Amino acid sequence: MRIGVYVCHCGGNISDIVDVKAVAQEAEKQGDVVFAKDYSHMCSGNGQQMVIDDIKEHKLDKVLISACSPLFHGETFKAAVVKAGLNPYLVEMSNIREHCAWVHYDDKNKATEKAKNLTKIGIEKVRNNKPLETIETPIGKRVLVIGGGIAGIQAALDLGDAGYEVHLVEKNATIGGRMAQLSRTFPTNDCAACILGSKMAAIPKNKNIKLSNYSEIEKIEGTIGNFNVTIRKKPTYVHADACVSCGDCVAPCPVSLKDEMQWGVTKRKSIYLPIDFAVPNKYLIDGDKCLNIKAQKKTGEPSKVCRLCEKACHQGAIDFSMKAEKEEFIVDTIIVATGHDVFDATRKPEYGYGKYENVMIAPEVERVIVHKGEGTPTIDMGERIAFIQCVGSRDEQIGREYCSRVCCMYATKLSQLIKSMANVNGENKDIYVFYTDMRTFGKGYEEYYKATQRMGVKFVRGRPAEVIEDSVTKKLIIKVEDTLNNIIIESEFDKVVLSVGMQLSEGGNEIAEILKLPKSEDGFLQEAHPKFRPVDTSKDGIFIAGTAQGPKDIPDSVAQASATAARAMRLMNQGKITEEPLKAFIETDLCDGCELCINSCPPNAITMQNGKVVVNPVMCKGCGMCIASCHADAIDLNMYTNRQMLAEVEAALKDKKEDERIVLIFANDMCGYKLADSVGTAKKAYSDAIRIIKVPSTSRITPQLMLQAFSMGADGILLADCEIKSSDFAGSIETAINYVDKVKNILTEIDEDPERVMIFQFATVMLPKFVALMNQMSDIAYKNKPISDKNKEIIHKNISKWLFEK
Amino acid sequence: MIKRVKIKSSNRDFLKKVETLSGEDITVCDRCGVCTGSCPLTIEMEISPSNIMKMVQLGQEDVMDYNSMWVCSTCNYCTARCPRGLDVSKVTEALRQIKLRQSFDKIDIDKIPKEELRELPQIALIGAFRRLTS
DSSP: OOOOOOOOOETTTTTSSSSSHHHHHHTTTTTEEEEEEESOTSHHHHHHHHHHHHHHHHHSEEEEEEEEOOOHHHHHHHHHHHHTTTHHHHGEEEEEIIITTTTTTTTTTHHHHHHHHHHHHHHHHHHHHOOOOOOEEOOEEEEEEESSSSSHHHHHHHHHHOEEEEEEOOOOSSSSSGGGGSSSSTTEEEEEHHHHHHHHHHHHTTTTEHHHHEEEEEEHHHHHTEEEEEEEEOOOOOOOOTTTOOOTTTTTTEEEEEGGGGEEEEEESSSEETTOOOOSOOOOTTTTTOOOHHHHHHSSSSSSSSHHHHHOTOOOOOOOOOOOOOEEEEOOOOEEEOOEEEOGGOOOGGBBBBBBEEEEEHHHHHHHHHHHHHHOOOOOOOSSEEEEEETTTSSSGTTTTTTTSSSHHHHHHHHHHHHHHHHHHTTTOEEEEEEEEOOOOSTTHHHHHHHHHHTTEEESSSOOEEEEEEEOOOOOEEEEEEETEEEEEEEEEEEEEEOOEEOOOOOOHHHHHTTTTTBBBSSSOOOOOOTTTTTBOOSEEEEEEEEEEOOOOOHHHHHHHHHHHHHHHHHHSSSSEEEEOOOOETTTTEEEEEEEHHHHHHTEEEEETTTEEEOOOTTOOOOOOTTGGGGSSHHHHHTTTTHHHHHHHHHHHEEETTTTTEEEEETTTTHHHHHOOOOHTTTOOOOOTTEEEEESSGGGGGHHHHHHHHHTTEEEEEEEEEEEGHHHHHEEEEHHHHHHHHHHHHHHHHOOOHHHHEEEEEEOOOHEEEHHHHHHHHHHHHSSOOOOOOHHHHHHHHHHHHEEEE | OOOOOOOOHHHHHHHHHHHHOOOOOOGOOOOOOHHHOOTTTGGGOSOOHHHHHHHHHHOOOOGGGHHHHHHHOOOOOHHHHTTTOOHHHHHHHHHHHHHHOOOOOOOOOGGGHHHHHHSSSSHHHHHHHHHHHH
């Protein structure tokens, strides 16, 4: 065997902390290693070419790249070795950046020692790698777009125009989303309805797009190329094909309600058109408020109550007996564009929203401006208006650390619109914007800000402390420090407008649950990589666009939506998708046909044939749960074989010094390993006793392996997996918990601290918790003496007795 | 005249000292001013609470020349509202500690007349002697 080892400097990211030359020298001493080189940027074209040339020149048959996370550049190096004619599964990566240099930056010696060890672990893993073939399955050209806001519309149109079959599902009666509720849009001041209306109208005209409005996603099962979707269309009680949108039904309706599309600044009836430019442009009845439907729901029978709209409708379109309908269909990829909700301003009671009548939120002002522009003013904004910025953004008191990115610009826009309308009418308006930092970063935004300043809108730097209402005049007093003037302002205003921030929508939360999508620390949906895969999710074939991914403005949402369309097309256009050969396999010679593994497999991929078990690779998901059930070591998992896992553990522990402690962390790639990478990226330091080993699922880590690790000198083991609700593998975490309990019991029996082994379920946002747990495990390891040689011997001898003879 | 200040590298020692004593990450203050707006005692203060934070950030020891840190009553209004989760009152307390430890107006217990000693509030005495012990 001829192994080539490469240690990457990562342009200083690694080499500033780790002595990469020493790591390479140490690696060169390992058996079968032909050479070990260090290089500034392994991922660069030159770096990759070096690997390709070396494979040919030195006849390498295995390659180890000691650099960044395999989740980051694993594919890069697989592609590189393929160019040199090597099987892609004969290259491995040791993560000495996220798991070493970036987290042990305060101690160069320790970081270097750990990097040497991590590289050795990698060498042992790759030594046991076998050539494997990727699995190919067909993929069609069907896409589900969830959410019909501007992002969903853009994605649907791009895909529809390109000839893909799009199913656009919108929860509300009309598409258009949040943008349809805006007055004008910055920085051009064009009317939102005008520029959005034509895009909305293009949806039903596109023959490749099927629109399901007023519909909710009930269930999505399956994976890329075969997502089985169930949607539920809520009853509108008006037959869309019969309704001609004449509006004659509205006047007789006796029910008057706040219009939520208008943020409550106007009223609507129980039968209504959501907005003037609604698509589809059809009336509907509010099933929760209509007198007839309410009576019907109470008695369970058709009711005679009211029915005034029915009498008014010349088309006979109204049908009080309409029921919800379910529809099932299959798609190949999914685009999630579920958008945002605005921050609930009543959570900042010091600003008095909901308590003082003259305190408004900015979305309400958008509608006030629309109506005023149309000549139907709803609310008089008064002469003195104050905007309070960062309500629900950049505020740890309410758990919102992030900037919502649009509030500076929309407050600037609203103040400009109010001011210019006043100027036209010859009115005086004093408008003040109280901000912490003005962030006008986009193209043309700074100019827009300056134009607003020129119009006489005053921008005052300071976050208002509180708003107090004069109980008689109902005017509002704001108390705020002008931090640039070193003065405290206490002034009276007619209206106070709260510039509320964004948060993931309720619907977005539901879809995240259904699709098991991870969220980032800010509560929005998490992209696969913040820079290079900004619209992919960690689930293959699922993409995110618009404000579901994080706060953003319209240009960014549209750009992102087009990006998702392109990314989805990239997958579907190939006609086939490749899957990693992460499958269980049987060593038929060793199998004695005991059948124990059959019951351990949730997808029922294992069956008996001629007295031996066989695995169906199409059904096998690759969780590795079957391995622990086999007492003959006959069943194993490709890419993470027993031999490989054991070799990694052995390499981690082989050179352990007497005063040293080693804690092994088996982290699943979907949550645990990704989280460990995020900890590295965030440069949060932790104990150098930690060795993180990637696994597909913690149920791959058998009790045998854990006990073997202890008998070889491990001081602690932490299994890091996803939360059960977001796990890819049914039952796997429950099984792993069971394994850990078994090992804990055995440790207790031999008088070792059972806290040495633990399992934890992580969401990918739990950075501090992960760091704390790693340090806790390390503390436990240092608090205890290493496991005694006697106990190591006992463990080693009794593994199969403990696990299989009961 | 506008005050001219030289920021020296040694200024970070003062910042570090206040950070250690208060346990607060003072450098994350971006001076939004919500502490000042919330403070009920600014009317008595020579510089605002947010100004204190900014001066400490730059390690300006002359922050202790102003009366503000003594006026702070630790009512914690600022703490309840700080969007960066800082406890400004802990910072003023740290500044008071530093000033007290300098013991520039040391009290000699023997020189206080007995009658006066009986009359003085205990808390004032404890406060006065704390500067000698820490």
